[in-house]
Amino acid sequence: MAPPKNERNQVFLGSFIHSKKLDELEYLHNTAVCVDKSGKIVAVEAEHDVEKNLDTLYSKLGWDASNVDVHSTKEGQFFFPGFIDTHIHAPQYPNAGIFGKSTLLDWLNTYTFPMEASLKDLTKARRVYGRCVRKTLSHGTTTAAYYATIDVPATNLLADLCLALGQRAFVGRVCMDNPDMAPADYVDESADASLALTRESIAHIRAIDPDYALVSPVLTPRFAPSCTRDSLRQLGALAAETGLPVQTHLSENVREIELVASLFPEADGYAAVYDGFGLLTPRTILAHAVHLSEAEAGLLARRGSKVSHCPCSNSAITSGEARVRWLLDRGVGVGLGTDVSGGYSPSVLEAARLALLVSRHLAMPHQQPGVSDADRERAKLSVEEVLYLATRGGAEVVGLERRVGAFEVGMEFDAQLIGLGLVEEASAGIKENEGQEDGGEDDGNVDVFGWETWEEKVAKWVFNGDDRNTKRVWVKGRLVHTRV
Numbered sequence: 046m047a048p049p050k051n052e053r054n055q056v057f058l059g060s061f062i063h064s065k066k067l068d069e070l071e072y073l074h075n076t077a078v079c080v081d082k083s084g085k086i087v088a089v090e091a092e093h094d095v096e097k098n099l100d101t102l103y104s105k106l107g108w109d110a111s112n113v114d115v116h117s118t119k120e121g122q123f124f125f126p127g128f129i130d131t132h133i134h135a136p137q138y139p140n141a142g143i144f145g146k147s148t149l150l151d152w153l154n155t156y157t158f159p160m161e162a163s164l165k166d167l168t169k170a171r172r173v174y175g176r177c178v179r180k181t182l183s184h185g186t187t188t189a190a191y192y193a194t195i196d197v198p199a200t201n202l203l204a205d206l207c208l209a210l211g212q213r214a215f216v217g218r219v220c221m222d223n224p225d226m227a228p229a230d231y232v233d234e235s236a237d238a239s240l241a242l243t244r245e246s247i248a249h250i251r252a253i254d255p256d257y258a259l260v261s262p263v264l265t266p267r268f269a270p271s272c273t274r275d276s277l278r279q280l281g282a283l284a285a286e287t288g289l290p291v292q293t294h295l296s297e298n299v300r301e302i303e304l305v306a307s308l309f310p311e312a313d314g315y316a317a318v319y320d321g322f323g324l325l326t327p328r329t330i331l332a333h334a335v336h337l338s339e340a341e342a343g344l345l346a347r348r349g350s351k352v353s354h355c356p357c358s359n360s361a362i363t364s365g366e367a368r369v370r371w372l373l374d375r376g377v378g379v380g381l382g383t384d385v386s387g388g389y390s391p392s393v394l395e396a397a398r399l400a401l402l403v404s405r406h407l408a409m410p411h412q413q414p415g416v417s418d419a420d421r422e423r424a425k426l427s428v429e430e431v432l433y434l435a436t437r438g439g440a441e442v443v444g445l446e447r448r449v450g451a452f453e454v455g456m457e458f459d460a461q462l463i464g465l466g467l468v469e470e471a472s473a474g475i476k477e478n479e480g481q482e483d484g485g486e487d488d489g490n491v492d493v494f495g496w497e498t499w500e501e502k503v504a505k506w507v508f509n510g511d512d513r514n515t516k517r518v519w520v521k522g523r524l525v526h527t528r529v
């Protein structure tokens with residue numbers, strides 16, 4: 046089952062907004078982005094005069110005009126790179142919003158392990174995974190780093206669905222062979238069995254997408270407490286043998302950190318446990334990293350391992366505030382994760398919004414005793430910065446920084462078309478069928494009055510937007526979601 050290809054070349058016309066660097070968005074208006082049949086961006090023409098120049102553009106590219114689809118934005122719409130969710134548990138999707146007052150370790154036992162175990166039923170797994178992939182696409186997530194479950198057929202089904210529905214994905218069979226940290230019906234039999242099953246899932250993904258053009262396996266030791274030393278050692282060896290990415294959890298919750306210290310007394314800290322087994326590589330995605338020490342941040346920076354910042358989950362299950370600026374200052378790459386269902390929302394836009402808010406909590410005077418006022422103020426993230434984390438930062442975290450995250454020649458076209466609600470002057474008074482006058486399109490919570498700058502429109506989208514503003518989504522040039 047090869048990933049589907051586009052039959053035609055495409056030109057996208059209008060306004061494009063993407064990150065130039067951490068704190069800078071670039072606004073490209075009257076721009077043409079040309080995407081070939083393979084989904085690659087082959088030209089970006091700014092200040093493009095559509096009427097005059099389309100034929101010139103085609104002849105420059107050697108394209109036959111009859112084999113090109115042209116997509117133009119309506120007023121107020123813009124293209125934005127697709128979001129990258131660097132940490133999400135697909136089998137936990139039905140539990141989104143269900144966490145009560147639990148914290149990590151009791152949350153795992155109460156809500157998470159039972160739901161994950163139940164997805165051995167492939168009919169249920171298909172229902173849950175199909176919904177999860179479609180829902181995240183509808184929120185503009187073009188790439189997701191998924192944890193599946195310990196079950197190989199269900200994990201393979203998730204990979205199949207990502208491929209069929211067109212979402213770029215990393216799909217990991219979850220490894221957990223420590224019987225003391227799992228229910229009897231949801232645990233790998235042994236380290237050897239865990240590794241054999243992981244290899245089975247890797248072989249399946251290689252069979253359906255041999256070049257990992259869209260879907261790739263990712264080695265997934267759940268977290269240190271779930272794994273024996275033997276399985277961590279074998280997974281480290283597998284990472285070295287295959288060069289595959291690794292994903293796991295790190296330093297999320299204080300009781301978890303104490304547990305790790307008691308289980309691995311020989312290691313000098315939580316991050317050092319993974320390092321001791323060769324699991325901190327430049328392709329390692331570490332979710333949470335809330336309570337890291339200075340030495341641990343230095344270790345991650347030296348290894349080139351990256352952090353998935355999950356502000357929704359860190360707040361919901363009371364884990365703490367990860368210090369994004371502190372990590373970035375120490376040279377650790379950071380992206381955003383929804384962490385469904387520790388996080389209640391499948392939206393990366395929501396994760397961006399919460400990253401902004403959590404960074405403001407860090408700036409509050411009672412926070413971080415001993416930190417200077419100036420450093421606390423520096424903790425605040427801007428709209429530009431969280432959008433970087435949601436796109437280019439995330440691309441770095443999952444190792445796709447050359448392929449996705451911006452509108453640049455040579456990158457693949459993973460994009461979302463954003464539409465904000467333009468408040469018509471005529472609608473100042475009350476009319477019959479208010480809100481239906483343009484055919485009933487629901488533009489959601491973002492009201493644009495027309496006097497806003499583009500920077501203000503983007504800020505309004507970040508703080509008030511949702512999936513109603515995500516009109517269309519493309520992955521590798523293929524249309525994968527249309528809002529109806």
Ligand SMILES: O=c1[nH]c(=O)c2nc[nH]c2[nH]1
Pocket residue numbers: 134149153157267268294297358384387
């Ligand atoms: O947020 C989390 N979600 C999980 O499923 C999990 N497992 C270990 N640690 C975890 N943290």
